[in-house]
Amino acid sequence: MLEIRNLRAGYGGSAVLHDVSLRVPTGTVAALLGRNGMGKSTLCKALMGLVPAHGSVRFNNEELLGLSPHAIARRGIAYVPQGRGIFPNFTVLQNLQLGLASRGGRGVPQHVFGMFPQLEPLRGRAAGTLSGGEQQILALARAMVAAPQLLILDEPSEGLAPLIVSELAALLPRLVSDGHMTVLLVEQNLELVQRAASFAAFLEKGAVVGAAAASDLGPRSAAVHRYLGLGAG
Numbered sequence: 551m552l553e554i555r556n557l558r559a560g561y562g563g564s565a566v567l568h569d570v571s572l573r574v575p576t577g578t579v580a581a582l583l584g585r586n587g588m589g590k591s592t593l594c595k596a597l598m599g600l601v602p603a604h605g606s607v608r609f610n611n612e613e614l615l616g617l618s619p620h621a622i623a624r625r626g627i628a629y630v631p632q633g634r635g636i637f638p639n640f641t642v643l644q645n646l647q648l649g650l651a652s653r654g655g656r657g658v659p660q661h662v663f664g665m666f667p668q669l670e671p672l673r674g675r676a677a678g679t680l681s682g683g684e685q686q687i688l689a690l691a692r693a694m695v696a697a698p699q700l701l702i703l704d705e706p707s708e709g710l711a712p713l714i715v716s717e718l719a720a721l722l723p724r725l726v727s728d729g730h731m732t733v734l735l736v737e738q739n740l741e742l743v744q745r746a747a748s749f750a751a752f753l754e755k756g757a758v759v760g761a762a763a764a765s766d767l768g769p770r771s772a773a774v775h776r777y778l779g780l781g782a783g
Contacts, residue, residue: 551573551574551575551576551608551609551610551611551732552572552573552574552607552608552609552700552732552734553572553573553574553606553607553608553609554570554571554572554573554597554605554606554607554608555571555605555606555607555608556569556570556571556605556606557569557570557571557593557596557603557604557605557606557607558570558603558604558605559592559593559595559596559601559602559603559604560592560601560602561592561601565756566589566592566756567589567592567593567596567603567756567757568755568756568757569756569757570589570593570605570753570756570757570758571758572751572758574732574734575732576732577726577730577731577732578726578732578733578747578748578749579722579723579726579732579733579735579746579747579748580732580733580734580735580747580748580749580750580751581735581736581737581743581746581747581749581750581751581764582734582735582736582737582750582751582752582753583737583738583743583750583751583752583753583767583777583778584738584752584753584754584777584778585738585754585777585778585779586738588753588754588755588756589753589755589756590704590705590736590753591631591632591704591705591736593736593753594629594631594632594702594704594734594736597614597622597627597629597702597734598619598622598623598627598629598702599614599615599617599618599619599621599622600619603615609625609626609627609699609700610625610626610699612625614627623651623696625699626696626697626698626699626700627698627699627700627701627702628649628693628694628696628698628700628701628702629693629701629702629704630689630690630692630693630701630702630703630704630706631704632704632705632708632736633708634685634686634688634689635689636677636678636685636688636689636692637677638676638677638678639676639677639678640676640677641673641674641675641676641677642669642672642673642674642675642677642680642688643658643673643674645677645688645692646658646662646669646688646691646692646695647695648692649691649692649693649694649695649696650695650696658695659695659697662691662694662695665691665694665725665728666687666688666690666691666694668684668687669684669687669688669691672684682709682710682711682714683710683711683714683717686706686710686714686718689706690703690706690721694725698731699730699731699732700731700732700733700734701725701731701732701733701734702733702734702736703722703733703734703735703736703737704736705736705737705738706718706735706737706742707737707738707739707742715739715741715742716741716745718742718746719741719742719745719746720745722735722746722747723746733746735747738778740767740768740769740774740778743764743767744764744765744767744768746764747764748763748764749761749762749763749764750762750763750764750767752773752777752778754777759777760773760776760777
């Protein structure tokens with residue numbers, strides 16, 4: 551269980567998150583939706599100890615605030631940032647090996663290539679030569695090599711073709727069921743959220759202001775119209 555209470559965070563004295571409270575049950579894909587500039591990426595960074603924050607973030611009944619990013623990763627939490635964060639001059643295999651840093655070990659588990667078979671023939675390729683979809687899969691695979699209990703994904707569909715987004719929507723629930731983990735999916739792509747998530751919360755002006763079942767978030771949903779500015783209400 552991930553439990554966020556009264557979380558406040560920002561940069562250089564400027565507050566971005568004002569009072570975020572959210573519970574994400576174990577074994578679910580939970581989505582966080584909101585317009586640009588509402589604090590979604592800041593929330594991800596606060597959860598990983600990358601920006602100063604106050605309040606409470608508990609995972610598996612342990613307080614995370616105050617821990618270093620490395621210590622948080624060692625608690626079984628993996629983060630795929632917006633823009634993927636791969637190392638373009640490193641090979642696919644070298645990028646995957648970097649994912650082991652939080653848990654130790656040098657060998658990439660073979661089951662990771664079973665989950666992401668498209669990476670197997672690309673082991674020796676420089677990551678920067680991959681397509682956008684392949685780079686996103688690599689970023690996911692790098693997060694998975696450490697067998698995380700919680701996976702935080704920030705805008706994973708950004709820049710991807712609809713076919714790749716569809717593949718991602720099928721993949722995320724499978725990772726949860728196969729790996730007994732939890733996913734916090736920060737997104738704006740409604741199709742991905744509807745297909746992959748159990749529920750969605752809405753972030754507006756640095757606070758969670760509503761929630762709904764993901765299956766109810768059609769383009770004419772009142773919540774989508776109000777908090778994302780889409781649809782006809």
